[in-house]
Amino acid sequence: MKFSDKAAVYFIMGSKNSGTRNPLKVLEAALKGGIGHFQLREKGEGALTGSALLEFALACQQLCRSYGVPLIINDLVELACQIDADGVHIGQDDAEAGQVRQRIGKEKLLGVSVHSVKEAHLAAEAGADYVGMGPVFGTASKADAKKPAGVQEIQAVATAFPFLPIVGIGGINPENAAQVWRSGVAGIAVISSITEAHDIAGQIAALQAGRIEGDRK
Ligand SMILES: Nc1nc(C(F)(F)F)ncc1COP(=O)(O)OP(=O)(O)O
Ligand SMILES: [Mg+2]
Secondary structure, three states, rough: EEEEEEOOEEEEEOOOOOOHHHHHHHHHHHHOOOEEEEEEOOOOOOOOOHHHHHOOOOOOOOHHOOOOOOOEEEEHHHHHHHHOOOOOEEEEOOOOHHHHHHHHHOOOOEEEEEOHHHHHHHHHHHHOOOEEOOOOOOOOOOOOOOOOOOOHHHHHHHHHHOOOOOEEEEEOOOHHHHHHOOOOOEEOOOOOHHHHHOHHHHHHHHHHHHHHHHHHH
16 A cells, blocks of 8 residues: 555544544544544553553544545554554654564555654655654644754655655644645644544645645745
């Protein structure tokens, strides 16, 4: 499976990111709204573990499969293998990309977080299908996020590796998405921009509208 940038909004959520709403209802609304990828990122205060996590992951997988949207598991490579997820996302402090590629096989999607051209080169060498780059803006969704980096490094990686899909992440919303699209990303990843939206389909359309605008260089 290759990283497709056809529907380029990449939704990321854990069971505790949906406020008072049922996370599976939020996920279904996002799938209906046209997200291109879903990443289950179960971490932080009150994160599910063990059989509760397995059950939740399978429920997310069932929804994603019914909409033909790849399910990516963040960090938890063994959970991804256990449920035959479509891929895994790892950061610089997680398992080593080359070993993860070996563990999941060549058909699964492998995403790697990178912050520089050098890290992007290593990730591509290790077999990454896409790289996540950010935080572009300030974010409240990741407690240990680095300081906002803007789009400069994204532009450098897009220039150095024009065929390596880049996903921008960190504080992206309809107001600032066009700037990220213009930087050369294949997709934009969001958590709270969708989990906090009243009209999820409308929010996804607004995030994508930025893409059309951004393409009008
Ligand atoms: N989870 C992510 N997904 C993406 C994606 F490209 F998919 F948008 N990019 C970056 C990250 C951040 O990954 P990481 O640095 O390991 O931190 P955490 O495990 O806390 O998310
Ligand atoms: Mg990680």
